[in-house]
Amino acid sequence: MTAERINGKQIVAELREQISHEVGSLTAEGIRPGLAVILVGDDAASAVYVRNKAKACEQVGIHSEVHRLPAETTQEELLQWIERLNRNDEIHGILVQLPLPKHIDEDAVIDAISPLKDVDCFHPVNVGNLMIGKPSLLPCTPAGVIEILRRTGTEIAGKHAVVVGRSNIVGKPMAMLLLREHATVTICHSRTPDMEAITRQADILVVGVGRAQMIKANHIKPGAVVIDVGINRLESGQLVGDVDYEDAATVASKITPVPGCVGPMTITMLLANTVQAARAASGKGSL
Ligand code: NDP
Numbered sequence: 412m413t414a415e416r417i418n419g420k421q422i423v424a425e426l427r428e429q430i431s432h433e434v435g436s437l438t439a440e441g442i443r444p445g446l447a448v449i450l451v452g453d454d455a456a457s458a459v460y461v462r463n464k465a466k467a468c469e470q471v472g473i474h475s476e477v478h479r480l481p482a483e484t485t486q487e488e489l490l491q492w493i494e495r496l497n498r499n500d501e502i503h504g505i506l507v508q509l510p511l512p513k514h515i516d517e518d519a520v521i522d523a524i525s526p527l528k529d530v531d532c533f534h535p536v537n538v539g540n541l542m543i544g545k546p547s548l549l550p551c552t553p554a555g556v557i558e559i560l561r562r563t564g565t566e567i568a569g570k571h572a573v574v575v576g577r578s579n580i581v582g583k584p585m586a587m588l589l590l591r592e593h594a595t596v597t598i599c600h601s602r603t604p605d606m607e608a609i610t611r612q613a614d615i616l617v618v619g620v621g622r623a624q625m626i627k628a629n630h631i632k633p634g635a636v637v638i639d640v641g642i643n644r645l646e647s648g649q650l651v652g653d654v655d656y657e658d659a660a661t662v663a664s665k666i667t668p669v670p671g672c673v674g675p676m677t678i679t680m681l682l683a684n685t686v687q688a689a690r691a692a693s694g695k696g697s698l
Contacts, residue, residue, distance in 0.1 A: 412633065412634075412661065412662060412663075412664070413660055413661065414637070414659070414660040414661075414662075414663040414664055414665055414666045415664065415665045415666075416660075416665075416666065416668055417559060417563055417665055417666060417667045417668070417672055419559070419667060419668065419671045419672025419673070419675060419676060420671060420675075422558070422559060422562050422563075422672075422676065423675045423676055423679050425562075426558070426676075426679050426683070427467075427470065427471055427679055427682065430471045430679070430682050430683055430686055431470070431471040431472060433686050434471050434472040434473055434686060435472060437686065437689060437690065437693075437695070438472060440693075440695075442689055442690075442692075442693045442695070443472075443473075443474050443501070443689075444473045444474065444503050444504075444685050444686045444688075444689035445473065445474040445475070445476070445501045445502045445503050445504070445685070445689070446464075446468055446473055446474070446475045446476075446502070446503070446504040446505075446506065446530065446681075446682075446685045447475075447476050447477075447478065447496045447499075447502045447504070447505050447506070448461050448464055448465065448475065448476070448477045448478070448506045448507075448508060449477075449478045449480065449489070449492060449493070449496075449505070449506070449507045449508065450477060450478070450479050450480065450508045451480045451481075451482065451484050451489060451507075451508075451511055451512060451515065452480075452481070452482035452484075452511075452512050453482060454510070457508045457509075457510075460508060461477055461508050463678060464506070464678055464681060465477050467678045467679070467681075467682055468682065468685075471682055473682060473685055473686070474501065476502075478492060480492070482512050483512075484512075484515075485514075485515075486514070486515045486516060486519060486520070489507075489511075489515060489520060490519070490520070490523050493505060493507070493520065493523045493524055494523065496528070497523075497524070497525045497528060500692075502528065503528060503530075503685055503688040503689035503692050504528055504530035504681075504684060504685035504688050504689075505524050505525070505528045505529070505530070506530055506531055506681070507520050507521070507524070521533045521534055521535075522534065522535065526547075527688060527691065527692065527698070528688055529548060530548060530551075530681055530684040530685050530688060531550065531551060531681070532547070532548045532549055532550040532551070532584070532684070533550070533579070533580075537550075538579075538584070541584060541587050541588075542587060544591060546697060546698050547698050548684045548687065548688060548698055549584075549588070549680070549684070550580070550584040550588075551677045551678075551680040551681045551684065552580065552581055552584075552585070552619075552640060552673065552676075552677045552680075553581065553584045553585040553587075553588045554588065554680045554683075555673060555676030555677045555679065555680045556585060556588075556617055556638050556640070556673060556676070557588050557589075557592060558676065558680070559638060559667065559672065559673070559676060560592075560615065560636070560638070563636070563665055565615065565636050565665070567589065567592040567593065567594050567615065568592060568593035568594065569593060569594070569595070570594050570595070570614035570615055571594065571595050571597070571612055571613055571614050571615070572586075572589040572594035572595070572596050572597075572613060572614065572615040572616075572617065573596075573597045573598075573599060573609055573610050573612065573613035573615070573616050573617070574586045574589070574596065574597070574598050574599070574617045574618075574619070575598075575599045575600075575606070575610065575616070575617070575618045575619065575620055575626070575653075576598075576599075576600065576618065576619035576620045576621075576640075577598050577600045578619065581619035581640055582598060582600070582619055583598075585617055585619065585640075586598050589615070589617075594615065597609055597612075597613075606630070607629060607630050610626070610630040610631065610632075611629075611630060611631065611632050612632060613631075613632055613635050614632070614634075614635055614636065615635065615636045615638070616630075616631060616632075616635050616636070616637045616638070616663075617638045617640065618637070618638070618639055618640060618641060618652070618653045618654055619640035619641060619653065620641055620653045621641060621643065621653065622641070622643070622653055623641070623643035623645060623651050623652075623653070624643075624651055624652070624653070624654065624655040624656075625653050625654075625655075626639075626653055626654040626655065626659060627655050627658045627659065628655075628658045628659055628661050628662045630659075631659055631662045631663055632662075633662050634662075634663070634664045635662070635663050635664065636663065636664060636665045636666075637654055637659055637663045637665070637666040637667070638666075638667050638673065639652035639653055639654040639656070639666070639667050639668075639669050639672075639673065640652075640653070640673050641653025641654070641669065642669060642670070642674060650669060650670045651669055652667075652668075652669030654666070654669075656668065656669070
């Protein structure tokens with residue numbers, strides 16, 4: 412079997428087109444969605460992520476502003492920036508690019524962002540709402556994965572979904588969203604013995620581990636749908652996922668490529684969250 416390569420580019424283009432229309436009609440009503448991104452320090456990878464996010468905003472007509480602060484910015488100064496943005500009516504989404512310099516407490520920063528503007532969905536209030544199924548902004552990477560599954564016609568309800576990785580950004584919210592879609596969910600992590608025996612039961616396998624090409628054909632049930640969240644750079648400079656694409660494609664029915672699928676989808680969900688937050692702030696919609 413050779414798996415269908417999920418066409419991330421097409422899915423992303425369709426969604427961004429839709430978002431662009433929504434931004435157009437909101438702007439015509441006098442509500443231009445706005446995203447503020449704060450970047451502290453000069454981490455090269457973070458700078459690239461931030462640039463890509465700003466570019467994506469521009470493409471769909473979202474107002475974006477990037478505040479580049481020096482590495483020696485104090486926690487107090489950063490909290491003051493967030494407070495100003497919380498009060499700014501033209502800004503509907505606030506994103507502080509992680510990781511932050513070591514002298515700043517990430518939790519304190521996340522807690523300071525208004526949950527209504529928390530487009531990353533890292534704030535404990537939004538994480539809690541996700542857990543109990545209350546409407547809220549949804550975390551971008553896992554929400555993007557659900558959208559990919561929907562748009563590829565993958566049935567989730569009643570299926571066994573296995574998530575490899577249990578981080579607060581990927582694994583845990585991913586499992587929650589799959590559960591919300593009525594999958595039976597198993598989470599694997601670094602202490603899971605005989606992981607292969609579990610991943611081989613998955614109808615849907617989502618991998619977010621940060622280990623290049625760790626998941627091989629022998630981890631995959633024939634016909635499974637495989638979603639690779641991982642982004643790893645090999646010494647050669649090549650970007651690869653956590654799944655060995657060529658090997659896995661011999662067994663899976665559908666598989667996402669890296670790069671070009673979950674990464675751009677994550678940014679697209681950030682745009683969607685900003686629009687949703689703008690709608691909610693203007694009383695034209697809810698979270
Ligand atoms: P973390 O390092 O925070 O979490 C990694 C998880 O993988 C942990 O739960 C860890 O388990 C688990 N793990 C590590 N080694 C193994 C192993 N050998 N077997 C099973 N589980 C293991 O990473 P993130 O969740 O932040 O990111 C994961 C990957 O996703 C990275 O490649 C990252 O670059 C990528 N990513 C991509 C995004 C995108 O937009 N496409 C967005 C965010 C992340 P334990 O908890 O036991 O330590």
